[in-house]
Each structure stands twice: as structure tokens, then as C-alpha cells.
Amino acid sequence: MLTLFSQPRRTRGRFCDGLQRRDFLKIGGFAFGGLANLGLPQILSASSANAGSHSQKSVIHVFLGGGPPHQDMWEIKTDAPSEFRGEFAPISTAVPGIQIGEVFEGIAARMDKCVAIRSVVGNTGSHDAHQCLTGYDRRSLTSIGGRPSMGSVLAKLQGPLSPSIPPSVALAEQTRHVPWSEPGPSGFLGPAFQAFRPNGQGMDDLTLNNITLERLQDRKELLRGLDTLKKSADVGGMLNGVDAFTEAAFGVLTSSQLADALDLSKEDPKVRARYGDGKPYNYQYDGAPTCNDHLLIARRLVEAGVRSVTLSYGRWDSHSKNFDLVRDHGGKLDRGLSALIDDLDERGRLDDTTIVVWGEFGRTPRVNQNAGRDHWPRVSCCLLIGGGMQTGQAIGATNRLGEHAAERPVDVQEILCTIYHNLGIDVMNTTIADPTGRPQFLLDVREPMRELV
Numbered sequence: 337m338l339t340l341f342s343q344p345r346r347t348r349g350r351f352c353d354g355l356q357r358r359d360f361l362k363i364g365g366f367a368f369g370g371l372a373n374l375g376l377p378q379i380l381s382a383s384s385a386n387a388g389s390h391s392q393k394s395v396i397h398v399f400l401g402g403g404p405p406h407q408d409m410w411e412i413k414t415d416a417p418s419e420f421r422g423e424f425a426p427i428s429t430a431v432p433g434i435q436i437g438e439v440f441e442g443i444a445a446r447m448d449k450c451v452a453i454r455s456v457v458g459n460t461g462s463h464d465a466h467q468c469l470t471g472y473d474r475r476s477l478t479s480i481g482g483r484p485s486m487g488s489v490l491a492k493l494q495g496p497l498s499p500s501i502p503p504s505v506a507l508a509e510q511t512r513h514v515p516w517s518e519p520g521p522s523g524f525l526g527p528a529f530q531a532f533r534p535n536g537q538g539m540d541d542l543t544l545n546n547i548t549l550e551r552l553q554d555r556k557e558l559l560r561g562l563d564t565l566k567k568s569a570d571v572g573g574m575l576n577g578v579d580a581f582t583e584a585a586f587g588v589l590t591s592s593q594l595a596d597a598l599d600l601s602k603e604d605p606k607v608r609a610r611y612g613d614g615k616p617y618n619y620q621y622d623g624a625p626t627c628n629d630h631l632l633i634a635r636r637l638v639e640a641g642v643r644s645v646t647l648s649y650g651r652w653d654s655h656s657k658n659f660d661l662v663r664d665h666g667g668k669l670d671r672g673l674s675a676l677i678d679d680l681d682e683r684g685r686l687d688d689t690t691i692v693v694w695g696e697f698g699r700t701p702r703v704n705q706n707a708g709r710d711h712w713p714r715v716s717c718c719l720l721i722g723g724g725m726q727t728g729q730a731i732g733a734t735n736r737l738g739e740h741a742a743e744r745p746v747d748v749q750e751i752l753c754t755i756y757h758n759l760g761i762d763v764m765n766t767t768i769a770d771p772t773g774r775p776q777f778l779l780d781v782r783e784p785m786r787e788l789v
Contacts, residue, residue, distance in 0.1 A: 392497070392688050393759045394638035395486065395723075396676075397646040398631070399465045399508075400669075400695035401516030401623050402653030405709050406717035407701065407738040408662045409437050410452040410730070420701050420737050423659045431728045439666035442674030443719070448728040449677055449686065451720040451788060455732025455741035458748040459697040461713035463653075464515030468694060469646065470523070471752045471779050477524060480771050485520025486752065487644035488529040489778060492768060493761060497641035500593045502532035505637055507630045508648035512622035517648050524770045531646065534598055597640040598633060608632065611675040614668045619661045623651020626665055628672035635679050638689055643759070652695055656706035669693075677721060690723030690758045692751065701738040715741050718751055723758040725788040749781035757784035 405422075407413050412426040412435065426435035429447035436444055436452060443450060460467055466474045469485040476483050484492070487504030496503045506519030522530035596602055614628035626649060634645040649672075650665040673693065680686040698716035699709035715734055721727070732744040756763050756778060764782040767775035 392641075392685075393690075394642065394688065395490075395644050395690045395692065395755055395759060396631075396634045396638065397469065397486070397520075397644065398669075398673075398691065398693040399468055399516070399646065399648045400650060400652045400693065401465065401511070401513075401648045402463075402651050403695045403697045403699055403711060404652045404717065405654060405658060405662060405699040406454065406456075406715065406734070407699075408658070408709075409440065409666065410717050410719065411454040411734060411738070412437050413701075413734075413736065413738050416701075416737050419703055422703060424662070431730075434728075434730045436730075437662075437666070439663055440670045442670045446674060446677050449681070449721060451725060451727050452730045453718040453720065453732055453746050453751065454730060455734060455743060455745050456694070456698075456716040456718050456748060456751070457714070457741050457745045459713040459716055461697060461711065462515075463513070463711075464696060465518045465646075465648070466515070466521070467748060468696060469518070469520035471749045471781075477770070477776075481524035481526070482521055484523035484525045484529065484768075485531075485646075486755065487520045487531050487646060488522040488525050489756075489761075489768065490643045490759065491529040492525050493766070494643060494759075497643070498593065501597075501641040502594070503642065504529075504531040504644040504646075505642050506531040506533045506646045507633060508624055508646065511624050511648065511651075516623050516651070520644075520646055524776070525768070531644070534594075593640055597636040597642075600629060600632060600636075603632065603636070607675075607679065610678070612668065612671045614672065618664045619657075620651050621653075623653065624648035626650045626668045628668060628675075631672040631676045632679075635676055639683065639685065654699065654708050655704070655710055656708040658699070658703070658708045660707075673719075673721070680722060686722040687724040688722075690725070690755050691721035692718065692755060693721070694718040694751075714739065718746075720751070720754070720788070723755070725754070725758065729787060731785070731787055746785065747781060749779045750783075750785050753779050753781045754784035754788055757789055 407420075408422050408424050412424055413421050414426060424437045424439065427438045427441065427444050428435055429444040431447045434447055434452070436447070460473045462474060464474070466472075469487070470476075470483040472483040474482070487506070491503040494503065504520070508517035508519065511517040519531040519533055522528070600608060611628045611632045614626035617625040617627075620626075627647075630647040630649070634647060637645050649669060652661070652665060654661045673691070676691065677686065680689050694717065696716075697711060697713040700712045704710060715738070732746055733742055734740060735742040753763050761778070763778050763784075767777055770776050
């Protein structure tokens with residue numbers, strides 16, 4: 337969140353030290369000012385050494401928090417008994433011989449641009465996005481800060497395409513079950529490489545609300561003044577060069593690039609109508625809304641130069657009313673993804689943008705007494721789109737009851753390795769030094785899926 341307030345000073349709250357509370361800028365959850373431990377200047381400083389990589393490759397990570405039912409989406413079990421099969425019928429797709437669930441008519445018509453992976457294995461069973469975003473269990477390398485997410489790795493290795501556009505953006509509003517809206521950890525890379533979160537009261541928090549550039553300059557001078565004591569105590573010279581990054585941070589404030597990308601009022605109404613808004617937000621409970629606007633914003637962000645966009649879509653923890661939930665969530669997701677595919681394709685960006693759609697695990701083969709499906713980490717599913725891959729495929733299969741991978745098990749890390757490959761990163765030969773100086777590979781799996789590259 338970035339907010340500049342212009343209320344009269346008499347209405348503003350104060351910190352306990354007497355400073356005006358709203359004289360501080362908030363950027364993506366970081367305090368920006370002389371008293372902050374870490375602000376946008378430090379983030380820009382950390383990534384500046386990697387700036388200049390002009391690759392336009394991007395990833396949009398659509399997390400289906402709660403665990404989507406694999407057997408009701410991309411692999412309908414027509415031969416299973418009724419207590420396993422569920423209520424959905426398969427439909428044909430644009431690729432002969434591939435069928436998917438009837439709810440996903442739009443994806444079926446665009447299957448030539450998609451890959452359905454029906455045999456994802458290696459899920460840890462944790463009810464969060466951590467493994468989908470990092471490839472690892474949350475406990476991995478915790479002694480040195482944990483594993484970084486893909487967005488943070490991209491920020492470290494490739495940096496921003498433009499000084500006014502962050503390399504990684506997380507769109508998800510905070511959910512009541514907080515792990516479902518995680519932006520992806522920066523892990524041992526540190527907070528300088530965490531995702532920018534345009535959260536808060538709304539996307540318009542990134543605009544300069546009734547504040548002229550002259551008044552912004554006044555705040556700039558205030559922040560410089562607040563830095564004086566810190567700089568005078570910096571006998572080791574650690575703060576040399578801070579001013580350059582402060583200038584860059586104000587460049588973000590005065591640039592319209594990011595604010596424009598997040599402002600859907602600037603989008604063609606016909607395009608917005610194609611996506612739909614995903615309302616009403618049914619079955620949300622403690623999860624994310626089915627916000628199709630986030631899919632459109634994701635397109636606008638990658639077009640502006642963001643390398644990684646993460647979002648959380650819906651609440652798929654269907655212990656009851658599984659089939660009603662899939663009809664609701666699935667139909668809305670189908671519409672939004674179909675629009676996103678067409679949108680990127682029409683703009684010539686589909687081959688350069690990888691879309692990954694999955695959750696933290698699958699759901700039980702047997703339908704429970706509440707017409708729901710419970711947690712099932714033994715096998716799950718994934719939909720990959722675009723990215724220059726060999727699309728138009730269905731990879732892997734589960735057994736007749738959907739209990740386990742019977743053909744071509746695909747590990748979670750294989751999928752992430754493939755996405756890194758699409759983004760131009762050689763996982764086999766790329767390492768990042770951890771805080772101890774030890775080189776860490778990005779993943780344990782070092783080769784992308786042979787079927788896709």
C-alpha cells in the first residue's frame with residue numbers, strides 16, 4: 337500500500353514521540369522514512385545490481401487456497417463407483433482425445449494453449465501456499481530464514497525491468513486463514529526481496545490524492561531531515577549512497593506506471609466485461625474471494641513489466657457441498673482464465689507469460705456424508721498455460737478411483753523447475769548464496785518437464 341494523505345494537520349493522529357502519524361508514507365507494508373528499518377529505498381538498493389535484465393518473461397501464479405478437487409476438474413472418473421465419481425461429466429476439448437470437467441467450458445475451448453497435469457505428487461499436506469510458491473516444506477532452512485519464493489528469487493536474480501515497477505507483486509488481500517493469502521516468503525534473501533503488496537483500502541491507495549508534487553517535495557525534505565541523526569551516527573559509512581535510492585523511491589511515487597497498471601478504470605470496459613468480476617463471493621468463509629478483477633490486474637502488471645504476480649482465488653476447502661462449490665468457483669475461474677488467455681494472446685504476450693493454477697493438495701476420492709471431499713495430499717492437479725511450452729496436453733493419470741498417480745507422477749518441484757526454465761533461469765547451474773555464504777540451488781529437481789520444453 338502506498339498512501340499520501342492531505343487531511344488538515346489538526347485531524348491527524350500522533351505517534352508517542354509527537355511525530356505526525358500520516359506524515360509517513362506506506363509502501364507495500366514498509367514504512368518509508370528516516371526512522372524505518374527497511375523501506376523502498378533499501379529494496380531498490382538490493383535489486384539495483386541486477387537491474388538491466390530486459391527479459392519480458394513473467395509468471396502469474398493463481399493459488400486455489402484450500403486444495404481443489406482434482407477428480408472434479410481435469411480428470412473426471414467416469415468408471416468409478418458413484419460414491420467416488422461425483423456429479424460431473426467430462427466434456428471434449430479443442431485437443432482431440434482430451435476431456436476435462438463440464439464446468440470448464442472456456443478452458444476446454446482453449447485446451448490447445450493449456451496443459452492439464454493430473455498426477456501431481458510430493459505435497460506436504462500443509463494448508464498454505466508455501467510449497468506452491470517455494471517448492472519446499474515450510475521447515476526447510478528455517479535456521480537461516482527459510483526458502484525464498486519464486487517471486488523473491490526473480491527479484492534477486494533478475495531485478496526490476498524498470499525503476500518504477502517492482503519485480504514481484506502479490507495481489508491477495510489478507511484472508512482470515514492467513515496462510516492462504518501469503519505473498520510468498522523472501523526467506524534467507526531477506527525482506528528487501530519480498531513482494532510488493534498493493535493492499536489496504538483499495539488499489540487507489542497508490543494515487544497521489546490531492547497532493548501536488550510541491551507538497552511531495554516537502555515530505556521529501558522532511559524524510560531527509562529525519563535521516564540526519566542516523567547518518568551522523570553512521571561512522572562505518574554504511575549509509576553512503578542512500579540518497580540515490582531515496583531519489584529512486586520518489587521516482588516510483590511520481591511515476592504513473594504502477595498506479596496505472598493497478599487502476600482498472602483505465603481498462604477497456606469491453607475487456608472488463610469479458611473477465612467478469614467473480615461476484616457474488618460465495619463459499620468464501622475464511623478464504624479468498626473469487627475476484628476476477630485480480631486476473632485482469634495480473635495481465636496489466638505483467639504488461640507493465642512485473643516479473644511475478646501471485647494471487648489467491650477462492651476458498652476450495654470443500655469438506656461439504658463440494659459440487660456446489662466447484663460449480664460456483666469453477667465457473668467463475670473458467671471465465672476469468674479464458675479471458676486472461678485470450679487477452680494475453682491478442683496482445684502477443686501469452687508465450688512470454690506462464691500461468692500456473694493449483695492448490696496445496698488434492699481431495700479425497702470418496703465423497704463424504706456431507707457431499708464433500710476431505711484433504712488428500714497423495715495426489716493433486718495443476719493447470720499450466722502459455723509460457724512458450726508444448727501445450728495442448730494432459731499429462732499423467734490417477735488410478736480408477738483417483739487415489740494415487742498411476743501414470744507419470746509429476747513432482748511439485750518439476751512444475752516449478754519448468755516455470756523457472758520458461759523465465760530464462762537455468763536451475764541446473766543457478767545458485768544463490770545464503771547468509772552463511774553457502775550456495776543454495778533453487779530446487780532439488782534440476783530439470784524441467786521433458787514433455788513441455
